[in-house]
Amino acid sequence: MKQRGGAGPSEPPYNEPWWKRRKKWIIGGVIFIIVLIVAIVVGVVVSQNKSSPVESQAAADTPKPKNSNLNGVSEDNYPKGTYYDPFTWFDTADFNITYTDQLVGGLPIMGLNSSWNDDVQCNPTVPALKDTFEYGKMPIRGINIGGWLSIEPFITPSFFQHYDSHDNVIDEWTLTTALGSSRAAQTLEQHYSAFVDFQTFVDIRNAGFDHVRIPFSYWAVTTYEGDPYVPKISWRYLLRAIEWARQNGLRVNLDLHGIPGSQNGWNHSGRQGVVGWLNGTDGTLNAQRSIDIHDQLSTFFAQPRYKNLITMYGLVNEPRMVELNTADVLNWTTTAIKTIRGNGIDAVIVFGDGFMGLDNWQGKLTNEQNLLLDVHQYVIFNVDQLTLSHSDKLNFACKGWTAQMKRSMDTSTGFGPTMCGEWSQADTDCALYLNDVGIGSRWQGTLNTGNASTSVLSPVCPTNNNPQCECNDANADPSDYSDAYKKWLLDFAEAQMDSFEQGWGWFYWTWDTEQSPQWSYKKGMAAGILPQKAYQRTFHCTQSVPDFAGMGLAENY
Structure with missing residues (x-):
């Protein structure tokens, strides 16, 4: 009998011996x-x-461990399995492995050498560390070291891009939760060891910078019940980086990038979603926790070894004041300043504009001394600026931002001392994960946040999508950029430098990324779209803006 439907294997004949059928079944x-x-x-x-x-x-x-300084050293010299046991450290290069459990401000000094040298001058345009940097007269030309001690998805997408959307791994909180405590500690310490090393600071010095802004998060100091973050390991890498900065004559801007509860609900604060700092059920608790963290940090960094080196001390990165009560933020700021000054910090204290607009800071915090207002300027997160042509973006940098900076520097119209602590040369928001993991771009109209008030589902670029707004060219390797695009990127960067030097100066965001060259000074400099020396530039805002459209530069990328 054949199977119905045409040719196929024959069924066993009904008269086949039972033992043959049993053997086949087995x-x-x-x-x-x-x-x-x-x-x-x-x-x-x-x-x-x-x-x-x-x-x-x-x-x-995986980088190879750099711990040859442990050769011949007995493990019995250390309390095994603790923070003070360098045999548990992935990387011990340039750390002092002499055992000490001494704490300053409740924070360990293990890893630091007892002597230092502040005679180093990073470049001829600025004084050596031992001499005074005249802020307000000498422009800051600085670089951020983002995505290192505070994980940011668009800087290191490899941490996130292999998860599925239903895994919901979107920030450091969910990443460390998914990995679990042991794997998270191992994975992140390897990242700390590899992403930034001594050569990073040599390269930064050679690029003509004089300051580094180092973002780090509260879990470098402590963690709380329920936190999945890797505690304290990043602390020793922060200390080592500060010493590397010293060895290259680079002054340091300490940037507390993530604080308890999240100050803005964005992924670079550690946890995306709700703003729980000063807000909600634990708002008051998180406010006090962040003061306590500054109490520890300021006690530690008031040590004499940091006086010439850490010349800028940041309170909190990008507090989202549209989600916070202004009076609460100002009261917290006043308390934080009192705590920090009381512990002996005389560095410039940096506070963020909170996205209120520079003009709205006039007359605030006037009783405090040696404060600096920090604004972050990007043309790509504002749809009105995003739709400007390349020539108009360059004009806006030269005229709009210059005017804002000058108004803010004048106490009759603004706060006073002002700088730009973050900016980039990107002209689109196309970079992978720039607008959160799994979220598209305004440029292509794929920014689907799940919230109608924040989603952008129609393309936003100067051509009004005709020709079609596309990201392939902006995300391409810079070797594929047209000559006109390369010139625009360089001119746009130098225009911003010019503009921000109308205030106290600037810090570029950021030194390096895995994939996004328009956000990496290192990659941009190699591609010839950023100046080889931050203090030597060819374009200035006193010059006329070139006709980029006439050069054939497309406006849809």
């Missing part, structure tokens, strides 16, 4: 069990790989 059953076991094993492996893609990525890129 063989078939064994084969089925083997296939089932293989399927289960494969499924488990796939599931494990899926739940921890960072490990598989790290396996390919």
